Amino acid sequence: MTITKLYIDQEVKDFPESVSIQSRLNLPAEVVTHFQQVYDDILSAKDPILKGKQTLYLTRNKGAFVKKCPGTRCYTCCDYQILHIGTFCHLDCSYCILQSYFHPPVLQYFVNHQNLRIELENLFSGRRITRMGTGEFTDSMIWELWTDLASLLVPIFSNQQYSVLELKTKTTAIEGLKSLPHNRKTIAAWSLNTSQVIRHEEGSTASLTARLRAAVKCASWGYPLAFHFDPMIIYEGCETEYRQVVEQLFAMVNPADIVWISLGTLRFMPALKKIIQNRFPESKIVYGEFVTGLDGKMRYFRPLRIDLYRRMVSWIRELAPDVCIYLCMEDNDVWQQSLGFIPGDQGGLPRMLDKQAVRHCQLNPDGLVGK
């Protein structure tokens, strides 16, 4: 999807990042004094969500750059940190929760990078292991087309030994990573799905093979890798297709390069259902067997989730017995039935993943103490 409108917050119009992005986009910019001007424009569109994907607003992050991932106490959370560099995404996946998360949704990129650096320095000085990523409120790599985000972040993380940055994407925009000093403190991560889901539900994202080829390239440049089978979608024949994805993954990627693999099935706030039905009338994903989860989100009926997790775990373990697998937002019972253990057996999910980060990304194990 192409950016057709650029807004710049008056306060940041002379920031070097703003000037650079405008020149790379080659678009006239409208300078605004208040975000409401941008929101009004988006909300006046017939499809504000689509408009939000075509509109880029350069502004200042007035809140924190480092945020705790919004988990819920009903399900096991991994204690992830979000590096809040911007919002929304133009890839247009049908199931994207961001469509109903931001009001209104708009591509926002924060250019006050001086504040970002200060926050990260403060975090690193805590000398505690942290895992953080930019791929929660957006896709980590879509910004590479117009910004120098990776070349800003990767070197910052390379110079410390307690935190690891995960760049999670469905794109192949990785060329910028090639020559960056990363010191294994950046994990290149991909969300994986079956070719059918990618074709029908994941808008303008890269194909499965293209994603895996990009991962292989990153591994050859020394980056640790991660993969997220999330959201897995249950449909007739999905088991065979997910098995093929697992097989293709390990046919191309060396398990030793993988820090972790997460599994999660489709879940969404009830309000998203109408949005998907209206914006993607051909999509059938909302017609699965969903129930209301303990956190109020719609989730597949538990036995269906467990069944798919069990299969995935057995296929992954068959080909990569030592790779760390974890479940995203599930409870102990689902863990036990799917993986045969609960996170508590390994000191809790955060610790389990911290240890993986220490091992694969050469973080300082002293950072595990007290966590």
Place this chain on the structure above:
Amino acid sequence: MNDTENIKLSAVTVEDNTYRITTNPKIDDLVASIRQIGLIHPIIIRQTPSGFLIISGFRRIAACEYLGWQEIPAQILDADVDVAQCINLAVAENALQRPLNLIEISRCICLLSSMIIDEEILTETASKLGLPSDPGLMRKIKKIGDLDPSIQEGILANSISLAMATELGKLKPNDGKALTKIFAGLKIGLNKQRELMMLLDEIAHRENSTIGKLLNEDVIQRVLDDHNIDRAQKRRQIQEHLRQRRFPAISRIKNEFKKQTKKLQLGNQISLTPPKDFEGSNYTLKLTFSSLSELEELQGRLDRIIQSKALSKFLAK
């Protein structure tokens, strides 16, 4: 407007319903009244090249035709009376004379909004004529005018609410018609209508089918044609069939749980409830007793439940 004069009924173009507001096709009462005391109010018509166009008096004309009249007293509008004035007259003649039903209100609003574009003027005019003037409600009611006649009949028969009519209007015409027929035949309340429609719509989407085709399937037709069960039983059976089809795994596990708990012979004083939709892992056991001896007796039954393989198997799922 000119004075009243008698015109030939054959000169009236009765097939032109442009200004028809009434939904009442019955003329028995009017026939009886005209027969007894004559026609009190003359009809209103307008001269056009193809004959007299009816502005007001559709039922009176039908009644007089039925009575074999050759002529009818009429007020003929001047040729320079424009469409807007005709609409105003047609609406006022109905809206200010008698209570209108939803379809008639919709016809009034449709007519008014065909000549008034400005929303503010439209609401003001509607208000003066005793019609609903809330813009949101007016938009909803106006849409009814475009609905399939079978859905409009459902509204008139009170088997379909305005809210449901709006939903039905969004469906493919045949789907809307098929559902209307079911709703009317089974006399289903709004909430059940909504559930039925959602189940059918979602199954149709998932299975690349249509609501009409689903309702025509043998399994549903057999229930509808079964003369040994009443309407409520038919509704329940159809609903259950659709629930199982829409949520096969959930239905299977729920039925299995019911079967297993039945085997446990819990009696009236013990109830075992699974977590809602089996999400989460907490089951609830409720004991009801009024004396220690009753509690002791329940303890024995509890032991039996705890040792039951059926339950442990279920909990391990």
